[in-house]
Amino acid sequence: MCDKSDLSRSSPRPLALLGWGRVALSLLALSLLVLLAACGQGSSSSSSNKTHVLTVVPSPKGDFTNGFSPYSANANYGSQGMIYETLLFFNRMNSQITPWLAQSYDFSSDAKTLTFHLRPNVKWSDGQPFTSADVVFTLQMLKQYPAADGNGLWQYIQNVQAPDDQTVTVTLKAPYTPILWYLAGQTWIVSKHEYASAGDPTKFVDANPIGTGPFMLKSFSPQLITLKKNPNYWQPGKPAIDEIRYPAFDSNTSAELLLSRGDVDWTGLYTPNIEQTYVAKDPAHNHYWFPNRNIVMLYLNTAKAPFNQLAVRQAISAAIDREQIYKVAESGYEPVASPTGLVLPENQSFLNPKYANVAFAKDPNKSQQLLESAGFHKGSDGIYVDSSGKKMSFQIDVVTGWTDWVTAVQIIANNLKAIGIDAKVNSISFNAYYSALQMGNYDMAISWTNPGPTPFYLYNSLLNSTNSAPLGKPAPSNWERWMDPTTDKLLAQYATTTDQTKQQEALYGLQQIMVEQLPSIPLVYGATWYEYSSRNFTGWPDKNNAYASPAPFDFPDAEVVALNLKPVA
Template sequence: MSLVTGLLLCMLLLAACGGSGGTTTASNGAANSVLTIVTSPKGDFTENFSPFSPTALDGAKGMMYETLLYFNQEDGSVKPWLAASYKFADDATSVTFNLRQNVKWSDGKPFTSADVVFTLNELKQYPAADTSSLWKVIKDVQAPDANTVVVTFNRPDSPILWYLAGQTYIVPKEHWASVGDPTKYTNSQPVGTGPFTLKAFTPQLVDLVKNPNYWQPGKPAVQELKYPSFNSNTGAELLLSRNQLDWTGLFTPDIQKTYVSRDQAHNHYWFPSANVIMLYLNLAKPPFNQLAVRQAISAALDREQMYKVGESGYEPVAHPTALVLPANKQFLSTDYTDLAFKMDTAKATQLLESAGFKKGSDGIYADSSGKKLSFNINVVTGWTDWVTDCQIMASNLKAIGMNVSVSSLSYNSYINALQMGSYDAAISWTNTGPSPYFLYYSTLSSKNTAAVGQLAPSNWERWNDATTDKLLDQYEKTTDTNAQTQAISGIEKIMVEQMPVIPLVYGATWYEYSSLHFTGWPDKDNPYAVPSPYTAPDCEVVVLNLKPAA
């Protein structure tokens, strides 16, 4: 009953805002001015438009608050945004931003360097807001004039540009100087430089309208954004199939049948690879500290079955280097152009036996001390695709003589086990950015790990290798793309030959869209932005490229 009631409410809301795709000229005109978006089912909204908050509502980042630069992770390009240009010092110890002039806040006040300096200093004053740990690297921020900002670092660090200029949202000093901790401020009357402002908020609907003071002439062509709330994929999928939603970021089973086939002229999807789903092995525990065991596990896995069954054919097998392809293809070493995973159970058993493991009467391999190859793979309860992947892995590994069980845990227990090292193996994601460095740094840097029992931020397998750290350091200390590519190639070799983590499949970017009301959407032939409505600030770039359908 609650689901039906929710659907009826959403239908009324969408009909009221012209999102139902009527057939008359008047209704088509209304539909072609309003873009209706569902990023993901989150239930009723709680009012919070602070770009510093981890629970900021959809639309706060990108649509209302903007960054200095825009990084397109689909093609690796960097574009000026609130900053018209930037320049690194030769030794990568500082960066100077020349701000775009004549930009105004949505209240009509001028945007200046004082706002940028204030925003960055807020992160220093309130470390909880500094989620990218910028002030571990930043030494000082200065504004020589109203249009210039100079950020000095305490060490060479070229990758910081992504976090500093691509993921930090600038707020107006005048409105934020007296609010205190910005992570606790709900910002019910947001003032930003972005293309939209807040029209209305209810727990069921966030409504944004075009900012008349927006700095890009003639944009946006979209006049209004509607974000209705949903409790589950089911309700959103129903309205999506009826052309009552324009843009969603949903996992939709059998999408060709349930969505595309209903209106092949207008209903589309594109699920580009976003990250790499890994099998993390706890290297602090035997036998995972043995390369032969890691190689045997990898060789035994049927990744094609994970791709086609566990991931419904949406998430292809990952590359052995863990590069996100094709987005990072320019970094792929020629040594690995044709490299691909291949299931090989004979090779897996040969590796184990060559390492001294012997199969017992129960069919399970054991080491020379008699300790059996027996372990658990952790996964979050209810993450059905990953649960299926783990069941496939357990079956594959049992077939080569390993006793493997799947442990379904609550999310909190799952992430705590990864961070504290109290696990055997687990399936999980990777953190990415505009180049492979960010995945490698997050997953492999010794700065991101810790001893078992201590919190490891992201290097959950506890890989601690001087060569890896040296290559990451080489990348960080230069802005020379050739030197950076050389460093990435060295880490690719480590991934392939030493398998600190085991790539499985790519994690998809969920993106469904209708061209009934608007055209200009990104697709595989024109990947001008990460296309999902839940990725910021890319969502803003997508909307700025849309035009009403004829």
């Protein structure tokens, strides 16, 4: 009888992926494949102990590094949601709000005081009671360590108090309507008794996390994270899953092999020809759903020359063959994005009518005209140089093993070389990539955006100067370092009113900035990669029952999905 818990001890460290264009399988994936096959198909273990195990691959990152602080840039899968929870759950598929650690909330009449009424009888996984003191501590911790305050809460908060064990009162400096999403839906509540001595939560390892979530850490290795059911979880009878296992993979290709064999229950992978490679192998159980979720952007580091010049940004944008990215790199799954930065048609009601027909078009001649009008000229090697003779030679960062994005970046690099910009693909580890974006240590990079209940949240994350930072300092989300008073004014206009007409006016203005100023360059719509097998578990979200964002890399949505799953009898 095979015990899959041995996976954590038996898997060797993976080798680097041998190039994005090859069907390369790492030793890690091969060893997992052999062991999973020896244990039988599916993720439930033997019938003798009836342990219901969910095997999940959110996205390839390579080896795991031990650490479960939800405020670390390298927080492991499961930390956010499965272990640490939020006060409320916002379903980003339909904007519905569900009480979570807070059973209710209310705003004062002047919208400057937000009060949360906490759920009684919630316990931490070590059995200690969860109280308002933990919420106040978490928020004060973010104030003390601003690098952890990725949503900039303390720009808007005056103070936080706990009138009693079940009540938290947040006083704002001025009305700020998005505070509910950022504070209650995107802030992970940690325990005072664990984190009081932890110091900076962005640097705290947290090898033995204590959360309120449905799961707790069972074991860790660089190749496999295993979570087990939290016996103190506050939702009666949940979860129905006994364990969640996250095996490490270094590429989409290696993870796809296990997916095609039926050895993984839930993935968030870019999978070419998914109907043939996955669905056709078990049409009754193998399913996928790829709803649009955000915008895949080409970030230009506007804190560095020449990307601080509009003509350069426009030239780069005009050179890109987005149709090729859509059809080749993304296998026809992710259509070309709107220049407005809106996810369409989902955000159609927010679209300024004057941009109803605006679209990107590849125009290399226009690119060259723009560069020459900005004072650049071609050298003897055909590469543009500036007035001082410095070549336009840049790297485009992308995560090794994210095969669709690597292909997209190669297309972009070829497009730029064709007009006279020396662009090179810089394929690096996820941790190195994420650090480079945060610290501003890059030229160009392909990356995601952060959606929310309305387009404001994507714009705010992407463009608000308070989410930026000087080069060498960590920026929470404005990684292109866009600093523009007009943009900030429009964001503030939306955030400080409940008047929907004024909010719509602000969104129209932000669309104009995206179209005319190109602070970031939209490429294609970012699909919610989501493949799942109903062989071992039922209750999965789909287009007819979108109770949460379905991707295993969306948090806290992944927790909600796990809580809705039930083992097949």
